[in-house]
Amino acid sequence: MRRHREKHRINRTGWLRAAVLGANDGILSTASLVVGVGASGADRHAILIAGVAGLVAGAFSMAAGEYVSVSSQADLEAADLAQEHAELADDPHGEEAELAAIHHARGLTWETARQVARELTAHDPLAAHARDELGITDSGAARPVQAAVASAASFSVGAAVPVALAIVSSHALVLPVVTIGVLVTLCILGAVSAAAGGASQVRGALRVLLWGALAMAATALIGHLAGTTV
Template sequence: MPKHLEQHYATRIGWLRAAVLGANDGILSTASLVVGVAAANAVRGNVFLAGVAGLVAGAMSMAAGEYVSVSSQSDTEKADLDRERRELKTDILTECQELAAIYVRRGLDPSIARQVAEQLMAHDALEAHARDELGISEIVIARPLQAALASAVTFSVGAALPLLIALISPSAHFIPVVAGGSLLCLGILGALAARVGGASVVVGAVRVALWGALAMAVTAAIGALFGTAV
């Protein structure tokens, strides 16, 4: 039998979501912070220090947030699987009927649905119920440590980009260069994420860039307001 080589975009959901979210937040939050502080007429060294502090704090926050969030999902999945194990031990006939009913609702003939349910349960009853009753599969199962690490690393990489741009930007055009360069990075990230996920590259790039421009405009306005007031 030939080896099945087909790959699906859904297999990338877990790590792709955390990676894109981390990198996007890294670029956007750090660039907005740098632009906002610079707009308040802070000296260049303080602007850069604020950006570095934002990188460290943001990476730790992303890691902690992803870990807590995905751990909660993992706890819920484990609780559902434990309950399913108990039900399979105490009333396997009802569980088989329940699984067969799911296949009937999906379009199978009742007799075929019964056969499918029996054969799948004979192979691995818990896996069959986890996948078809609970919607838990290897593709979407929660992995807290993986999500936390991916978020922290990608946030740091993303945040480093506007900091590098800020480091080489001329003082006379500091804010436009940092904002423009960061928006370019956001657009490229959005396009790459869309490409990996099988979506429209243009839509992905424009969507991320527009939100980035809005965030930087708001923080720049606030920074300028406080800078003037001070």
Template sequence: MRHSERHRTHRTGWLRAAVLGANDGIVSTASLVLGVAAAGASTRAILVAGVAGLVAGAMSMAAGEYVSVSSQADTERADLARETKELAANPAQEHEELVSIYVQRGLDRPLASSVATQLMAHDALGEHGRDELGISDTLAAKPVQAAFASAGTFATGAALPLLMVLVLPNVTLMWGLASSSLFFLALLGLLAARTGGAPALASVLRVSFWGTLAMGLTAAVGAIFGVTA
């Protein structure tokens, strides 16, 4: 009988960037809007600040993800280039490195040596990249993918608090925005957990806690400056 397993490790690259972008979009924009609103600004000023935060945040996320993940990719390429030279200069030593790795994982030495020989004959650099350096196609750095995922999800997340500013009356803006943003964050945590196959409750509590803290502190700053202005 064929047994089919559903693994989600291949999603970690874009899922991390997407969750980071959406979470940051909701938290930073909601916090910014709450801070400006707490200072007594008009609805127009609140929207202008929110839209500016959306654009700046999306571009910042894209640039930050691209630069940071590109640095990771550069390191991976440098390590693979170094490994290529070592394979050409001393293949016996590189073979022994793989044997030692497989022995540590539980194979006896004769079997480990046979496995290392066959795998190196098939793709020596690929095997050393995976087993010695921890670099694989699934987890390899993808700067462009990470940049687009973070920017797109940041903008989507940031648009939610701005939409609430448009539909909520001024009297209930502060509490309505805070509660709706927490709902969006909890929904994001649930979606991320389901997509990655992780426990939902821990994910929901994590994003809700930090979102509440960020919005509360920013609103307090806005209220302080609004009163003293």
């Protein structure tokens, strides 16, 4: 008998969002910093220092932000699980009835829902309530350290692009090389992430291209105005 296999993209949501957000933020924020400093008339050394500083500061900022936010999520999950554990100890029959009501609301008959709740409760009541009542699963549980490391790594990879472009460019060509190189990279990133999510690659590329161009144009203007007033 041939096994029926389905491949869905929804299980990519967590890592895809984190990876795209980190890389996109790294590319765009660091490139904008490089372009802004360059537009002010700063020398090549200052531009490189700004780029490297942006990479390091941004990576640590992303790691800290992800760690704090995901830790808060983990604390909430732990508190809800502790509450559910206490409720199961105080009123196991009421909790089983609550579990049956959840499955009935999802389309099962009352007879089937009660049987499902009874069997799940006999197997692992806390896991059943965590999944069906609270929406907490092992695969989706908050992992602060993992989130922090992944965000810092993806940001660093993205930020390395404009820094590398600035390193290999002459001072006279830093701005056009970084700008064009980053916009091309953003288009590729947008297309790849859209393809991974099953969306239009053209739309994915254009939306990051638009925001990238706006961000660098704004910082270039600020750098230019700052440079002319010094």
